Amino acid sequence: MEKIVSLCKRRGFIFPDSEIYGGLANAWDYGPYGVELKNNIKQRWWKKFVQEREDMVGQDAAIIMNPETWKASGHLDNFSDPLVECKKCKNRFRADQLEEAGKCPNCGGQMSAPRQFNLMFKTFIGPAEESVNIAYLRPETAQGIFVNFKNIMDTMRPRLPFGIGQIGKAFRNEITPGNFIFRTREFEQMEIEYFIAPPKKDKDWQTAFEMWRKEMLNWMAELGLNVKHDVYELNVPDGERAHYSKKTIDFEYQFPFGRKELYGLAYRTDYDLKQHAKFSGADLFCTDEQGDKFVPHVIEPSLGVERTVLAVLYAAYCEETTPAPNPSPAHSSREKGEENIRTVMKFPYWLAPVKIAVFPLLKNKPELVKKAKAVFNQLKSEYNCEFDDNGNIGKRYRRQDEIGTPFCLTVDFDTLEKGDVTVRNRDTMKQERVKIEKLGEWFGKKLK
Numbered sequence: 001m002e003k004i005v006s007l008c009k010r011r012g013f014i015f016p017d018s019e020i021y022g023g024l025a026n027a028w029d030y031g032p033y034g035v036e037l038k039n040n041i042k043q044r045w046w047k048k049f050v051q052e053r054e055d056m057v058g059q060d061a062a063i064i065m066n067p068e069t070w071k072a073s074g075h076l077d078n079f080s081d082p083l084v085e086c087k088k089c090k091n092r093f094r095a096d097q098l099e100e101a102g103k104c105p106n107c108g109g110q111m112s113a114p115r116q117f118n119l120m121f122k123t124f125i126g127p128a129e130e131s132v133n134i135a136y137l138r139p140e141t142a143q144g145i146f147v148n149f150k151n152i153m154d155t156m157r158p159r160l161p162f163g164i165g166q167i168g169k170a171f172r173n174e175i176t177p178g179n180f181i182f183r184t185r186e187f188e189q190m191e192i193e194y195f196i197a198p199p200k201k202d203k204d205w206q207t208a209f210e211m212w213r214k215e216m217l218n219w220m221a222e223l224g225l226n227v228k229h230d231v232y233e234l235n236v237p238d239g240e241r242a243h244y245s246k247k248t249i250d251f252e253y254q255f256p257f258g259r260k261e262l263y264g265l266a267y268r269t270d271y272d273l274k275q276h277a278k279f280s281g282a283d284l285f286c287t288d289e290q291g292d293k294f295v296p297h298v299i300e301p302s303l304g305v306e307r308t309v310l311a312v313l314y315a316a317y318c319e320e321t322t323p324a325p326n327p328s329p330a331h332s333s334r335e336k337g338e339e340n341i342r343t344v345m346k347f348p349y350w351l352a353p354v355k356i357a358v359f360p361l362l363k364n365k366p367e368l369v370k371k372a373k374a375v376f377n378q379l380k381s382e383y384n385c386e387f388d389d390n391g392n393i394g395k396r397y398r399r400q401d402e403i404g405t406p407f408c409l410t411v412d413f414d415t416l417e418k419g420d421v422t423v424r425n426r427d428t429m430k431q432e433r434v435k436i437e438k439l440g441e442w443f444g445k446k447l448k
């Protein structure tokens with residue numbers, strides 16, 4: 001884990017938040033490559049689950065919603081974790097996450113009795129900090145979908161089953177955030193509420209549930225996760241599920257700090273829509289062919305963006321021993337093996353923050369730089385490319401390997417004569433010459 005955190009900082013993926021002020025515990029900022037990686041995840045999710053499906057539409061609701069929403073959804077009453085405090089060192093923990101019940105993991109002291117701690121972030125709307133102005137930052141994106149159910153029905157007239165997808169920030173005042181970006185107080189979710197007709201028998205909702213279970217497993221495979229070995233499906237037992245859920249599967253991933261929840265899939269029944277109909281008085285019914293009204297039920301695949309980033313970083317991280325370079329007298333003092341470890345992020349190509357790095361062989365040869373710039377300009381509108389003329393080629397390769405760039409392209413003296421360039425593959429490290437006029441087609445085949 002330390003290696004990943006350090007690579008993220010060193011290579012511009014993820015920085016501690018407000019670092020110049022000493023940081024803010026468990027808050028993180030995304031740097032140039034981190035934001036590309038995160039955007040690639042979100043864009044692909046949107047395309048796959050919203051745009052490419054005929055039974056899905058998208059939306060984007062506000063973060064601060066009418067506080068009645070949270071009364072109706074049950075979050076004000078139920079969205080809490082059991083908090084315990086050490087009587088000796090005063091540190092606070094989530095009771096259900098303690099390795100040994102009643103014992104402080106910090107000093108071994110005795111714990112207080114648990115009390116329920118509500119995770120909702122409170123704020124005030126407008127200048128007066130009065131109770132009538134209390135509002136909340138949403139703890140999940142889901143409710144933004146339920147409150148728009150009627151709008152979507154009225155404007156899009158979808159037929160059941162259909163789903164609404166949304167990507168956006170969520171906030172939880174977690175008792176024990178930590179493990180880098182795994183558990184933070186501000187995070188992003190990619191959520192789907194998939195509406196189905198009220199099931200006449202269990203099989204009716206189980207079919208939709210199973211369809212989304214498979215979709216989620218496919219998505220994890222697409223991310224480059226080893227689904228067979230590193231993903232575990234936990235059927236959350238009665239009594240441990242959220243208040244609205246009749247069935248939940250937690251997709252747990254083998255993170256460096258243990259097997260923990262990556263995503264959730266829940267059958268939320270008709271709980272939310274019924275609650276909102278009751279509290280708002282709005283007509284949140286559908287009408288069947290016989291003219292009978294009913295409230296749809298809902299299957300919810302819920303995916304955290306940051307946990308996806310962390311799983312992907314962990315899955316992609318590789319250290320390889322490369323053959324030792326021929327020892328030369330100038331290097332004879334080099335420690336054995338020191339230079340031979342190659343760190344490479346083996347992201348699936350579609351996830352890689354930079355797809356192609358373009359190098360002039362030498363930075364002080366204007367004709368090479370000019371040609372390399374021309375190649376860079378030719379490719380940059382199609383792919384996220386990076387121009388690099390710093391240091392020797394070996395160092396440039398090493399840097400690109402660490403950010404997971406699939407291809408490095410070098411313009412050398414032969415390029416000026418023959419019009420071809422060297423393209424080096426991140427994973428095989430093999431190099432081949434490709435004609436400049438064929439680059440579009442060549443990369444098209446490899447990267448699309």
Ligand code: ATP
Binds near residue numbers: 182186187262263304
């Ligand atoms: P946990 O048991 O880890 O607290 P949860 O079961 O409360 O998670 P859900 O309410 O099911 O989580 O939220 C859906 C998804 O949102 C999670 O599977 C996870 O990917 C993400 N998520 C939830 N809480 C956090 C958090 N504090 N930081 C980052 N991601 C989170």
